[in-house]
Amino acid sequence: MFNYDWFYGAPYKQQRDHASERCIAKRFPEVERDQWDNSEEVCQFRDDLVLRTLLYLRDGYSYEVKEFIDLTNKSHLVFECEPVEEHYKVGAFVVTLPFEEIVRVEVFAVHANEKPGDWPQITGFRHNTDSAESSSRMPAQPSES
Numbered sequence: 001m002f003n004y005d006w007f008y009g010a011p012y013k014q015q016r017d018h019a020s021e022r023c024i025a026k027r028f029p030e031v032e033r034d035q036w037d038n039s040e041e042v043c044q045f046r047d048d049l050v051l052r053t054l055l056y057l058r059d060g061y062s063y064e065v066k067e068f069i070d071l072t073n074k075s076h077l078v079f080e081c082e083p084v085e086e087h088y089k090v091g092a093f094v095v096t097l098p099f100e101e102i103v104r105v106e107v108f109a110v111h112a113n114e115k116p117g118d119w120p121q122i123t124g125f126r127h128n129t130d131s132a133e134s135s136s137r138m139p140a141q142p143s144e145s
Contacts, residue, residue: 002102004074012105019109020049027111048112055097056104063095077102 006012025033028042036042053065055077064082071078081093 002077002099002105004077004099007068007077008070015105015107016051016053016109019051019107020046023049023109023111045111049109050112050115052108052110054106054108055102056106057097057101058103059101069094075099 021033024036024042024046027045028036028039031039031042036046054062055065056062063079064084066080066082069078069080075098077097077099079095081095083089083093
């Protein structure tokens, strides 16, 4: 079960560190881990890594975290969401989630020059149902409880 301490304590940092380390090890299998800090090439690669955090929810939605927001109330996770569509990037989407709705957290590490063209689909933004050909997306509608 995820909670405030998981995101703001050691577990989230450890997941990010592991994703980075595994990406480095995959790219530089010939360099021993204890020699990474002595390799200029490895250090530059590590500095250029991009880390994405995806949250998957019990209701099937998923969100990409742009930045966590640490509020006084610790009962919910609050973050700025990374919008998928360009026309939504003009503002800021702040999302509040009960921790018990989060079922999986993924951290994806990749070098900035090797980013895939097809990123994972983020379902926190829903396709416009007015047109099957439309690629516009709307923010997820809050569920009624």
